[in-house]
Amino acid sequence: MDIFKGSTPVTIEAPLVRRYEQLERISELLTGYGLTRYIDAINIPYHSLGRPTADPGYTALYIKEELSTPVIIHVPLGVENRYTLAGKLIQYALIGVEGLLLLSGDVKLGGIGYEEAVEMALGIGEGRLVINGEEHRVESHSFQLGGAFIPGREGEEERIRFKAGLGLTFFQSQVLTDPEPFIKLFRDVSPPRDRTYLVGVAPHLESLEKYLSGHIDTSMIGRSDYLAWLAESLGRVIETARMGGYRIGIHIYPISWVDASLEASAELLETLLG
Numbered sequence: 001m002d003i004f005k006g007s008t009p010v011t012i013e014a015p016l017v018r019r020y021e022q023l024e025r026i027s028e029l030l031t032g033y034g035l036t037r038y039i040d041a042i043n044i045p046y047h048s049l050g051r052p053t054a055d056p057g058y059t060a061l062y063i064k065e066e067l068s069t070p071v072i073i074h075v076p077l078g079v080e081n082r083y084t085l086a087g088k089l090i091q092y093a094l095i096g097v098e099g100l101l102l103l104s105g106d107v108k109l110g111g112i113g114y115e116e117a118v119e120m121a122l123g124i125g126e127g128r129l130v131i132n133g134e135e136h137r138v139e140s141h142s143f144q145l146g147g148a149f150i151p152g153r154e155g156e157e158e159r160i161r162f163k164a165g166l167g168l169t170f171f172q173s174q175v176l177t178d179p180e181p182f183i184k185l186f187r188d189v190s191p192p193r194d195r196t197y198l199v200g201v202a203p204h205l206e207s208l209e210k211y212l213s214g215h216i217d218t219s220m221i222g223r224s225d226y227l228a229w230l231a232e233s234l235g236r237v238i239e240t241a242r243m244g245g246y247r248i249g250i251h252i253y254p255i256s257w258v259d260a261s262l263e264a265s266a267e268l269l270e271t272l273l274g
Contacts, residue, residue, distance in 0.1 A: 003041045003070045003098050003144050004170070004196050008238065008273055009249030011072065011172075011198060012265070013043045014063070015257040017054035023062045029257060030067065033266040038273060041070040041099060043172075043251065057091050064096060072099035072146065078111040082131050085112055085120060093124055093141035101146045101172060118166045121145055146170040149197065152181030160191040170196040172251050177216055179233040186241040186248075193244070198251040199237055201230060203268045204261035227264060231271045238272070 012035065017023055030036050042063050046056045060071040073092060100121060104114055123130055127140035147163045149171040150156055160171060176199055185191065205226045241248035254261040
């Protein structure tokens with residue numbers, strides 16, 4: 001199973017849903033701005049601590065029924081133990097969730113180890129679930145597994161190779177604020193080539209201005225200048241990666257699902273992909 005179909009795969013992050021009626025806007029906005037023709041999958045975040053949000057499984061079910069679009073659900077391993085994770089994996093399998101983004105650094109409360117989590121998810125593909133050494137038969141369902149990557153971080157190539165060796169097939173970055181670490185990763189460092197890499201971008205400057213201002217000077221930059229810089233920077237990363245034989249894609253962080261955010265996302269993708 002491969003969620004990503006095009007030569008430049010694209011995913012977009014769903015909003016944190018606090019009221020179920022908000023889900024109706026996902027379909028309206030993606031369709032209204034023509035984003036559905038670019039999107040390979042919708043990525044569903046899950047931040048439960050201190051911020052009540054809709055169950056990601058509910059959001060996934062709604063998206064699959066309304067848009068027939070593959071979904072990827074965030075799985076913060078730091079808030080799971082083997083029993084809670086097993087329950088969620090079975091739920092996601094029943095819904096037909098295509099991908100899981102396994103995250104170990106979001107929240108640290110102990111949690112389940114990365115290797116055990118991957119083994120559980122892959123085991124379901126074989127119709128089995130192993131908990132504490134006991135094997136349980138379950139309905140088989142294959143998940144495509146992904147993880148985070150941070151270009152420029154010391155030892156990142158080894159982390160990617162380790163996770164790829166466990167069975168992860170795609171990697172997603174945080175928000176692009178400097179293209180150089182990405183270019184260096186794909187030009188000089190050489191992580192595994194038989195994987196999909198999604199470069200995270202935030203096309204809507206206002207949504208992440210506070211965060212971005214810590215990395216780039218946003219004081220004298222307007223919407224059009226920022227989008228032009230983003231398109232040029234992302235274009236350089238994509239070109240470098242493709243020259244090195246990598247499958248490179250884009251992950252959209254709209255952050256706030258307002259019209260301006262989706263409009264900027266559509267404009268960026270139109271510029272890059274036509």
